[in-house]
Amino acid sequence: MHIAVFSQHHTNPDCPATSRHYTLLAHLARTHRITLITTNTWERLRLTHRYPWLPEGVEVRTAAVAYENKMGVGQRLLSFGRYAAYAIREGLRIDKPDVIWGISTPLTAAWAAAQVARLRGVPWVFEVQDLWPTFPIAMDAVPNQWAQRRLYALERNLYRSAQHIVTLSPDMSSYVAGVGLAKGKGWQFSQEKITTILNGTDLDLAALATDEAVAALRQANKWQNRRVVLYAGTFGRANDIPTLLAAAEQLAPNHPDLVWLFMGHGYDEPLVHAAAARCAAIRLVPPQPRHAVFTWFRLADVSIVSFLGLPVLDANSPAKLYDSLAVGTPVIVTNPGWTKELVETEGCGWYVPAGDAAALATHIAKLLAEPSIISAAGQAGQRVAPQYFDRQELASAMQNILEQSAKQP
Template sequence: MAELVKRHRVTLVTSNAWESKRLTHQYAWVPPGVELVSIQVPYHNKMGVWQRVKAFSDFALQAIRKGKEIEKPDVVWGVSTPLTTAWAAARVAKYHQVPWVFEVQDLWPSFPIQMGAVPWKPVQRELYRLEKNLYQSASHIIPLSTDMGRYIQELGIAPDKITTLVNGTDIPATPVSASAKQALLHKLGLEGKQVVLYAGTYGRANDIPMLVEAAKLLQDQPKLYFVFTGQGYDEPLLQEAAAVQTNILLLPPMPRHQVFTLFSLAAVSIVSFIDLPVLKANSPGKLFDSLAVGTPVVVTNAGWTKQLVEASQCGWYVPAGDAEALAATLVQQLGNEQELAVMRKNAASVAQQQFDRLQMVPVLEQIFEEVVGRK
């Protein structure tokens, strides 16, 4: 968005939930020049199903009202999740009689349905119907993984209406210095340790109990240390584990620039999810952040991320939920410094070649300009 606003007028309609989670004022959350329309809707990831439904509905209705009040745009860019956000974008676009582009960040409603949050068959059918209608009404669709794109095509959407832009990251202009890494290791009391890092949401889908169990199995490996930073549903579980297990360090959430330093000092990072079919298609941001600083990644999805780390030799795959396999993989792979060096080099290379967010901006601009031109 920071690049787009240099050449276009950009209005961002979003929830104000990010304000309570903002960890630093060192950087602007909203890029200069972007007009922010903030909607006050309470939301946190410990909410129950009905609380979330209310929050999603309140946001969608307010977003439609606010969207109708803004100066007429040339195109509307709707980003899921949840599906109600894309629905609101479609309604705003219809009101202004302009095209809209649907960015699919996660597959809804497949995700909440497979998580058991929507057990009612009639409701499921209506949500799937809404999903397909949104794909059909969008002028263009941008899924964030190849597996998502394949899923959308299988619903009968024309391939030329779909452009996959795999979720990317900001590639650091200069590598994190050895002195900065050493200073952070000293501050955290981790000098001489091989850090196994989990940075992200402690959600129900992230298989945090498996990571805790793997750490427990590795307490006889004094060099290996599990570091967690983030927040979410399973935070109490991690707090209990950190209090009794000798190889877990639980850190508070960190601003993005500090997380990059943490990734850079890790021997390996873990991007874990429970074993649900829909999660094989997802595009987790922390995977790309890790690769950007040359840190290999362990993934537990048997989808495209498994293919990526194995084909590019920038990480490893272990089956979801298998703590013993994760523990064995960490012992074996982190004991081979020569292979780790190759993995680090490959990780940085694949990030620069495939996941540099700046390289995606011209493609995104072209999509917007083409749909506007067709109108």
């Protein structure tokens, strides 16, 4: 079977990124022909060269289209539009696929997949990684109401035209189901059209975070007798970085053995630089390749999964959550959605409301005073990870959806 994959942001484990689709594509390419239509954005950002850029057996068409988190709205729209135009052109040139897999974000990548599927008369599967356009609208990135209505109409049409819809969290699935079940609309569809396949994590890479690797990392940074709180990920507008910095500065005077690591890059990086300059407890760590990030998670006593207190962000499926739990480091989440339910039900973390620096500082102080609680939560996370988060199992689920979708008339 020939599968065409439309993904603007392809990465591999040498990149400072989650690389979900690298694992899924590698699995699919063992038994199917795969053509990936993507860009060269992340290839130029590789930090190491330990892994092939493409999994074995994956064919690629690559557009030279720039993108970065610091871009403004206009620059992003130009980037999205350029990729969509390229993807449609290449999608019409490649050998006819049996099924198309369109991955958002951005929504325009899925739109391009839908256009090629329509023109070539083949089914397509829509993978929803973020709730667009609800997310950019909630972040005031699309203030014009006419533009908002057009984007919502585009979203509904994509849901309607897709043979199947895959989301990365149960809350995303609930949102999509609400759209599909809305009364009085011509684009109604049933909940059976939607499947949740979590973002997940790579357990083989998590196994690289050995005792020896953690000890070497501690020694290299002179953190042998330090407690560590870690935020690893994008310093984006939605990640509530100012709250984390405020909590770190509140804790610092009474916890001289505590170090807060902020690992990543993005829009709020200047804020992290400034905080690190005035507070010795705060350290800015450069982005790490995916294969190395697990040792940093295991080094930490606790990690933070933070977002602004917006309902749309409650549905997120952040890789840092899975990566941290896979190595036995419990997490603090700041949104009252499915992640709160997960960590509380499984006993692998805690919830602190978004935007409340004082509550976050107080909760961390209590945890540091009772190491046995942290240890028990970490062990619970390691039990949960192979049950629900293994990307090899998730890849099999994705393969089944693509195969079944290709058989549909």
